[in-house]
Amino acid sequence: MKKSGPAVVCAAFEREIERFETLLHGVRRLRLGGVKLIRGSLGGREVEVICAPKERFFVPEAKIEGFEILVSTGICGGLSPSLRCGDLVVASKLVFFSPADIRGQSDDQGPINIPQSGTAYGLLCSALSSKPYRIVRGVAVTAEKPLRSVEEKKNAARRTGGVSVDMEDFYRLTVAKKLGIPFLSIRAVYDVAKEGVPESPGMLDGKGVALCAGSIADALQAVLCGGPNFT
Numbered sequence: 001m002k003k004s005g006p007a008v009v010c011a012a013f014e015r016e017i018e019r020f021e022t023l024l025h026g027v028r029r030l031r032l033g034g035v036k037l038i039r040g041s042l043g044g045r046e047v048e049v050i051c052a053p054k055e056r057f058f059v060p061e062a063k064i065e066g067f068e069i070l071v072s073t074g075i076c077g078g079l080s081p082s083l084r085c086g087d088l089v090v091a092s093k094l095v096f097f098s099p100a101d102i103r104g105q106s107d108d109q110g111p112i113n114i115p116q117s118g119t120a121y122g123l124l125c126s127a128l129s130s131k132p133y134r135i136v137r138g139v140a141v142t143a144e145k146p147l148r149s150v151e152e153k154k155n156a157a158r159r160t161g162g163v164s165v166d167m168e169d170f171y172r173l174t175v176a177k178k179l180g181i182p183f184l185s186i187r188a189v190y191d192v193a194k195e196g197v198p199e200s201p202g203m204l205d206g207k208g209v210a211l212c213a214g215s216i217a218d219a220l221q222a223v224l225c226g227g228p229n230f231t
Helices: 014-021 117-127 150-160 169-179 206-224
Strands: 007-011 025-032 035-042 045-051 069-072 075-078 088-097 109-113 135-143 164-166 183-191
Touching: 007 014, 014 035, 014 045, 014 206, 069 169, 069 206, 088 117, 088 150, 088 164, 088 169, 088 206, 109 169, 117 135, 117 183, 117 206, 135 150, 135 169, 164 183, 169 183, 183 206
Parallel strands: 007 045, 007 069, 069 183, 075 183, 088 135, 135 164
Antiparallel strands: 025 035, 035 045, 075 164, 088 109, 088 183
16 A cells, blocks of 8 residues: 655644644654744654644745645634534635625635545544534635624625635645645634634633644544545
8 A cells, every 4th residue: 555645734823733733753843933843743644734824824835845735724613503613624615705895896716626625524424423523524715804703704604605714724725736735624613603703812712722623633633544545
């Protein structure tokens, strides 16, 4: 069997992947400018974790050349009313969402298909069937700015057909496409459709983040140890 190639995992904040980090062997921590890098291995596969918000993500672009899969992860907001905190969303497509200006125009882009999502979804459903959270596959939305109110979320869902919203994935997908690296987006729902979001990451509920971090760790382990399907 072909050996699985090196993988790069991208998250905005270390709290989102702290449980996954505990699964890695031979962990080394580095910094590239304001970007945190965590290197290790999982099931014999080399893994590099990049922690950087969207405005800093392009700094380590050269560092991900040579990797065979880019997995974007972290918490997201639920746009579908059926999603609960800790549920996993595998993005089948990505849409960039920009709220309409006063003339009713917008800069929405996409949707962009993610070919690997179907295989990832099937693998996760099989490997995590006993877990208490749901795994869904659907359109994910990258918003230009935080959707803080319930009404903003409803508007985004209505315009895009999205089931979840984040602020980074469209940018990360752009980098992956530029470098010719297969891309996956697997996120855990933090705030549900009927709730707003805090003003800053420091105001996130610790229990909710920990629940999401557990779901993320389960998902990343299942995908990255699932064989050479994602290379």
